[in-house]
Amino acid sequence: MKSVFSIIAPMICASVLLLSPVAHAEKYMLYTEELPPYSFKGGDKRGAAIDIASALFERSGLDYEVKITPWKRAYVTVENTPNTCLFPAQRNQEREASFHWVSPLYISQTAFYGLETDGLVIRTLNDAKGLKIGSYNGSAAAEYLQGWGHDVKTVAHDKQNIMKLSRNRVDLWASDTLSAAYQAKKHNTVLQRKLVYFSTLRALACSLDIPKAIVDKLQAELGSMYGDGTIDKIMADYRK
Amino acid sequence: MKTIFPGLFDTYRLKPSLDQTGRRIVAQGLGGARKLLVGFVAILICSHSAFxxxxxxxxxxxxxxxxxxxxxxxxxxxxxxxxxxxxxxxxxxxxxxxxxxxxxxxxxxxxxxxxxxxxxxxxxxxxxxxxxxxxxxxxxxxxxxxxxxxxxxxxxxxxxxxxxxxxxxxxxxxxxxxxxxxxxxxxxxxxxxxxxxxxxxxxxxQLPDQQFANLYWYRHDWFSRPELQKKFKGIYGYDLAVPVNWSAYEDIAEFFTVHVGELDGQTIYGHMDYGRKDPSLGWRFSDAWLSMAGAGDKGIPNGLPVDEWGIRVENCSPVGASVARGGALNSPASVYAITKFVEWLEKYAPPGAKAMNFSQAGAVPGQGNIAQQIFWYTAFTAALTNPDLPVVNADGSPKWRMAPSPRGPYWEKGMKLGYQxxxxxxxxxxxxxxxxxxxxxxxxxxxxxxxxxxxxxxxxxxxxxxxxxxxxxxxxxxxxxxxxxxxxxxAREIWSPTGTNVPDYPKLSDLWWKNVALAANNNLTPKQAMDKMAGEMDDRLQALADAGQERCTPKLNPKKDPQYWLDQPGSPKQKLANEKPKGKTVSYDDSLKAWD
The missing domain is CATH 3.40.190.10 (Periplasmic binding protein-like II)
Incomplete structure (x- = not known):
């Protein structure tokens, strides 16, 4: 089987985070994509999702390493490589059989954003039919909306959508609420949130070779992270 | 339509961790604009209430x-x-x-x-x-x-x-x-x-919001063709009509796939189903398939003490799913039910059906080459009355009918007969x-x-x-x-949902698709798959018992020789010497009367 190190481009290795105490014989490779503020490539903060996944493995006494790589590559790697996990994955029926699941790392929401001058009234998902909606390649939001017959225009990186919206190249931007807030602030742009139309359980999807006992341990630890307020604290830190 | 901006009313979340802070995302340095917006929101809220x-x-x-x-x-x-x-x-x-x-x-x-x-x-x-x-x-x-x-x-x-x-x-x-x-x-x-x-x-x-059933679906127009009726009777010795039992369903499946094969220039099939390893495969079974074969006990809505999941309950506590503990999940009737599912899928369904999931398979009958489907959700009714489909007449009336589901040889009067x-x-x-x-x-x-x-x-x-x-x-x-x-x-009372014998649906239901897929894809025989599943179901019930529930927690029976339970009245039932009695069919009109 191909080593994960040969799959990941050297440039990505620069941003790898080595964080864990060695408490277990196996080392788990955790893959995620760059998705501010859930995961940052470089910088002071690692991102909410990376903080949660890291805390989970540390508290479970499992050795791990986080790698940031394009989502599709990460997905295929975890499907085919032992001792690997992917996050934050949307758990759904089609994917259920392909991974072991630890869920939810956090709960996210997706909304339609527009400009305050656009005059658009979006009361239901159906009201966005016929409008050009910006999203990005491979995103669950794009997949969901296309499943309803919406006109979705995808780009390589979600951050491009805020510019497209500002220049009226799309009518709406379908985005995670936390990501949209981050991008709006970064680009000094005023957005109008039209409708928060979907909630998602974001999960850790692990390769099927990982023993059930480890998966159960992670799930139990995740539960305790909700119970003691750890998840709240991490998420609150990224809403500031 | 009223002119409101729903986004402005879009407050949500009660817990800090889920709060979406602020409805509007206003960049730094736009304090004046923010004040204006607050005023605008207030006006909108007032006008909204007035409407x-x-x-x-x-x-x-x-x-x-x-x-x-x-x-x-x-x-x-x-x-x-x-x-x-x-x-x-x-x-x-x-x-x-x-x-x-x-x-x-x-x-x-x-x-x-x-x-x-x-x-x-x-x-x-x-x-x-x-x-x-x-x-x-x-x-x-x-x-x-x-x-x-x-x-x-x-x-x-x-x-x-x-x-x-x-x-x-x-x-x-x-x-x-x-x-x-x-x-x-x-x-x-x-x-x-x-x-x-x-x-x-x-x-x-819970308060019901919508209900749909799982019924038998067939092409009434094809079943009504004299030449096909004559041919069927010549081969099987009884009328081509609505099947009352699984024997007749099987005969009709064979008839259309093997003996008719092509109709009006297109290849047709006598059966449709799906077998992909996917959670939706589980619904195909947890939604009462075993009860249609007759695996459970009599009693409405689900069968007592053994329900359609094969779980035995005593004094409201589940006591086991394996025959060794008094359940029926790996009983002869259950193994028969899985065997027929696998056999029909392989012999009579279109190629590719085995690799499909629920959604993919659901669209197939509407394409016009399926003669019948034993397990068909009436939630598809509206979709299958679309006038653009080949299964709908020019006047908008359907070429198909739904009828009571046929029952397996273990079924007895007084048992549930399908899923709702x-x-x-x-x-x-x-x-x-x-x-x-x-x-x-x-x-x-x-x-x-x-x-x-x-x-x-x-x-x-x-x-x-x-x-x-x-x-x-x-x-x-x-x-x-x-x-x-x-x-x-x-009939709407004997087509029933999963009932109260199942103590934790989310924690137990994945066992269906994970195990039935092994049989559907020939990794295990139906008997091996159901033995494995019954053992795992018992283990999960024990885990629920260990974790505790507020009431009616599982209390597993000790294991006994399965024959002990097979010798008791009711479910689990002994293997029948003949699992294929003569096929029986009735006319569509008579099938409807049978519902009463």
Missing amino acids: ADMKAAERWVDEEFKDSTLTRAQQLDEMKWFVNAGKPFQNITVRVVSERIDTHVYEANVLTKAFEDITGIKVIHEITGEDDVVKKIATQMSLPYSIYDAYINDSDLIGTHYRYGQVVALSDFMKGEGKDVTLPTLDLKDFIGISFTSGPDGKLY DAGAWTLLKNTPLDRKKAAWLYAQFVVSKTVSLRKTLVGLTPIRDSDIQSAKMAEVAHKYGGLMEFYRSK
Whole structure:
């Protein structure tokens, strides 16, 4: 089987985070994509999702390493490589059989954003039919909306959508609420949130070779992270 | 349409961790603009409230809810109650979730608007896969968070809800803290699915929102062709008609796939099913397949002491699923049921069916090359009456019919004979009271007599007897291939959802698809797969017992020689010497009479 190190481009290795105490014989490779503020490539903060996944493995006494790589590559790697996990994955029926699941790392929401001058009234998902909606390649939001017959225009990186919206190249931007807030602030742009139309359980999807006992341990630890307020604290830190 | 900006009313989340801070994202340095916006919001809120009144109610009643079992005056009285009851909740945005079927799409896109216009309460009705709905409600039950204010959750979880004590007992709520928001004209006795959503204590835990059944589906036009009737009788010795037993179903499947093969220039098949390893494969079995074979006990709605999951219950506690513990999951009848599923899929279904999931397979009968399907959800009725399909006549009438499901050789009178899905409003105790009340208002609105007949005509998932018996329904029933005949009959009681024997649906249901897939893909024989599954089900029941539930926790029987249990009356039943009695069929008209 191909080593994960040969799959990941050297440039990505620069941003790898080595964080864990060695408490277990196996080392788990955790893959995620760059998705501010859930995961940052470089910088002071690692991102909410990376903080949660890291805390989970540390508290479970499992050795791990986080790698940031394009989502599709990460997905295929975890499907085919032992001792690997992917996050934050949307758990759904089609994917259920392909991974072991630890869920939810956090709960996210997706909304339609527009400009305050656009005059658009979006009361239901159906009201966005016929409008050009910006999203990005491979995103669950794009997949969901296309499943309803919406006109979705995808780009390589979600951050491009805020510019497209500002220049009226799309009518709406379908985005995670936390990501949209981050991008709006970064680009000094005023957005109008039209409708928060979907909630998602974001999960850790692990390769099927990982023993059930480890998966159960992670799930139990995740539960305790909700119970003691750890998840709240991490998420609150990224809403500031 | 009213000119409001729903995004501005879009407050949500009760717990800090889920809060979406601020409705508007205003970049730094725009303080002046922010002040202006606050003023703008205030104006909009005022204008919004002014519209949420009887004027809006009249408009919706006159334009959308013309078909109702109530008179216009009664409808407006009902709406007046909603206008008043909704007043304390004007600043709440209710968020609910349901699976993706036509009925819920109508609710999400149309009824949320009607409700908001009339009451001033905004509702976001999310639509997702059924599997996701179950995961979300299970998550809310396990975490200290209110993700949704209400769920439309299949009543298959009634055993779960009853045992964990985390779901609001609606019987208590309606008399207690929810009394002021409980619709006086709700008329619970009018709901046909109340028995499915009540616990063993007799309390109502869920309120039905939509129901659909799983019935036999066939091409009535093909079955009526004299040359095919003659050919069938020549081979099998009885009439080509609606199969009463699995023997006849199998014969008809073989007839169309093997002996007819091609009709009107196209290849046709006598059976359709699916076998991909996917959670949807589980529904194919947890939705009563074993009961159709006759694996469980007599007793409505699910069979007692052994239900259609093969779980034995004693004094409300599950005691085992394996035959060794008194269950029937790996009994001869269950193994027979799985064997026939695998055999028919391989021999008589179109190539590729084995690799399909529920959604992919669901579209196939409408393409016009399937003669019959033993396991067909009536939720597809509206989709299969699309005039563009080859299974619909030029005048819009269907070429197909639905009829009672045929039964396997282990089935006996007094047992359930099929599955009925009852998606039902479910409130969780960890939702704050004001949000719970606002959500309960929306739930009642979408099942109210003002709305429900119209909703039934759109989604064809009836919940009220008054709608089923209405003059309007009689007028249109012929369009729906037997659906209304089913719902007018007593059969609607013996086609039932998963019942109270199943103590934790989310924690047990994956065993179905994971194990049946092994048989479907020939990794294990049906017997090996069901032995494995029964052992795993027992282990999971024990795990639930170890973790504890609020009431009726599993208490496993000690293992005994399986023969001990097979020798007892009822389920688990001894293997029959002849599992293929002579095929029996009846005419379509007679099949409908059989429902009564």
